[in-house]
Amino acid sequence: MRSLLIRQVNSLTRRAYSASIGSEVENVKPFSEMPTITFFKMVKESLPGGKYYNKSIKDVLQAFFDEFGEAVRIPAMLGNPEIVMSYNSENFEKIFRAEGTWPVRTGLDSLEYYRDTKRPEIYKDLGSLFVSHGEKWSNMRSIANPILMQPKTIKKYTTQVDDIAKEFIELMRKIRNDKSEMPGDFSNYINTWSLESVTAVGLERRLNLFDPNTNDENAKKLIKGIRDFFEMSAEYDGKASVWKYYQTKGFKEFLTVYDTLTDVILYYIDLAIKEMDQEKSTASESEDSILKKLLRVDKRVAVIVVSDLMLAGVDTTASAVLNTIYCLAKNPEKQEILRQELINILPEKNSRMTSENNKNMPYLRAVIKEAMRLFPVASGNVRQTTKEIVISGYQVPANTHVGLQFHLDLINEKYYPNPDKFLPERWLRDQSDNNSRAGVANPFSFLPFGFGVRSCIGKRIAELELETLVANIIRNFKVEWHYPDMKIKSTFVNIPDSEMRFKMIEL
Ligand code: HEM
Structure with a gap:
């Protein structure tokens, strides 16, 4: 099951990654075109019989990724603001770099x-x-x-x-x-x-x-x-x-x-x-x-x-x-x-x-x-953007709440060869073997x-x-x-x- 999840993550991320780099500026799509979960769908799926009913937070977040990919708008609900849920380390870097001098982390x-x-x-x-x-x-x-x-x-x-x-x-x-x-x-x-x-x-x-x-x-x-x-x-x-x-x-x-x-x-x-x-x-x-x-x-x-x-x-x-x-x-x-x-x-x-x-x-x-990495204590974080940024090819306005979901990239082969294996060696300096994270690492994929x-x-x-x-x-x-x-x-x-x-x- 875990290996299957890793394979899915790797192929999806490869596709999404190659799409997100390159001519990002020309191909930017408006915020309104970002996949969105409607308020109605959210309520329906949260009720008995729905996809999100009685699921843990992590399983619900996984279900969002499976259905919508690496960026999705979750509607404002019951006093909580609208939030964009994002799932890719290249996005995490942009979000953190746009956090400003007084970063806002909501959620409590x-x-x-x-x-x-x-x-x-x-x-x-x-x-x-x-x-x-x-x-x-x-x-x-x-x-x-x-x-x-x-x-x-x-x-x-x-x-x-x-x-x-x-x-x-x-x-x-x-x-x-x-x-x-x-x-x-x-x-x-x-x-x-x-x-x-x-x-x-x-x-x-x-x-x-x-x-x-x-x-x-x-x-x-x-x-x-x-x-x-x-x-x-x-x-x-x-x-x-x-x-x-x-x-x-x-x-x-x-x-x-x-x-x-x-x-x-x-x-x-x-x-x-x-x-x-x-x-x-x-x-x-x-x-x-x-x-x-x-x-x-x-x-x-x-x-x-x-x-x-x-x-x-x-x-x-x-x-x-x-x-x-x-x-x-x-x-x-x-x-x-x-x-x-x-x-x-x-x-x-x-x-x-x-x-x-x-x-x-x-x-x-x-x-x-x-x-x-294999068992993150906190597998997500939240920030409010302070300027307009591009997430997975979509323009996201300033002051948007954005969720960062790390757990998929932590088992992504792109960053961690043999991602399902426990290999402490990948964190040691001067490692020249194939499992080393040196060289391919994106530090934004691991921020425990x-x-x-x-x-x-x-x-x-x-x-x-x-x-x-x-x-x-x-x-x-x-x-x-x-x-x-x-x-x-x-x-x-x-x-x-x-x-x-x-x-x-x-x-
Ligand atoms: C393995 C153990 C721990 C992990 C994985 C962990 C992880 C985190 C993470 C991810 C954040 C949010 C950071 C951000 O928004 O960028 C955080 C915030 C915080 N942690 Fe830890 N933490 C750990 C242990 C501790 C311990 C032992 C203390 C205190 C003795 C502590 C006190 C805090 C406080 C006060 C904040 C809020 C900081 C702020 O918003 O200014 N944490 N922690």
Whole structure:
């Protein structure tokens, strides 16, 4: 099935690509001629018996591509603007290059609504990273960039993130069954690892989630709230929904999820402020933690940025770890190559990862990239154009919302020879074999952390966490997979939807 999809993508893209280059300017067609799904068709196909009924977002997007090709207009519906859905890396480059200085990424309207109308005392005049636009977003990003994007700030967390990974390895030893398999709900454990790591970095707090005796009700609320957020936003933001006109019981519950998350984060920030007051630190400002730096700006700024880190940074990183381990379990020879690289740097199973030795792990980085290609955490993005551009031969006016659907190009032979194979080598420099991506690559076909000034602000944190846990797992266990292929569920991001019963054999 996957191979068939790859063949279809490759032949369609070859045709479309050769049509889109060359005499683009002469052959530009007006926007009105772009394939369009009518409002009527959209409603009809979304009802029981229709093509889009009860389908995941990803399947609906696939159905659009199958029927209309690589650019299609989706009508404005229920308060959402019209959007052009596009499916080709040459288009992605044009769209990103037309995003302007304050890129607009829509798609989380429920959170924007909640923050503006239900908690204006925190958000209204300040906005946020995740969902604000224009000057408000830019101001917040200018505050957060020097705090979160500086490699030297993130490096300071290397030991703590490694400690957490090592505690998690111990937990894995405890939860293995007599066949050395992880429990069916291993994804939930990985989620607790991800939350434990993000809170250690962003909130400067250990929640001790691996300790079965920990009974931190707020931590439990945080985990549940973040999971509910992903599920519910797929429903209320990812699909057509009436909430902008009429708030259903389900949508009101969603607002209480947002409220719980805000209150729990406020609670932890207040706790941190109290502890810091008592601490009387002698450290200089430049040595401050992320949280202290944010609090120096303003308490509300700290609440806003930390909330965004929690919402964006837990399920994403957890999904990336599971996907990477799955790819390694399915490709034992690649797992062994990685293990040899790790053994050179981490001679003992419990050797420390440091900000020095973790620079020398090119194969580990290539493995993570390749897993993100085959199993993208976010397989789409959205931008509003700031000028007229040509997409797949059609003129698209300025201020149009455009969706970028990456998943098809990630398995496109044009960019990735043997696209269905897990080949970390394609990401290594100086590769001269046929599978290397060097030379043919279009960087716009692989943007797991987005693009430009609005790209993922947590990228460095995510990479540190991912590399540290994957390295610790592979250094301690031989990982195997003895079940049917992993299924993926597309909520706001793509998450594994199988019981992740990895076999972890002690080395
Ligand atoms: C493997 C893990 C992750 C992936 C694949 C990922 C991916 C992304 C992507 C694709 C975007 C949108 C970028 C764009 O529009 O160009 C984004 C935005 C964002 N991410 Fe991540 N992310 C990950 C982990 C994290 C972590 C760990 C954090 C925080 C600790 C984080 C915080 C954010 C925030 C706050 C934004 C919004 C930035 C803005 O609009 O200014 N992410 N992420």
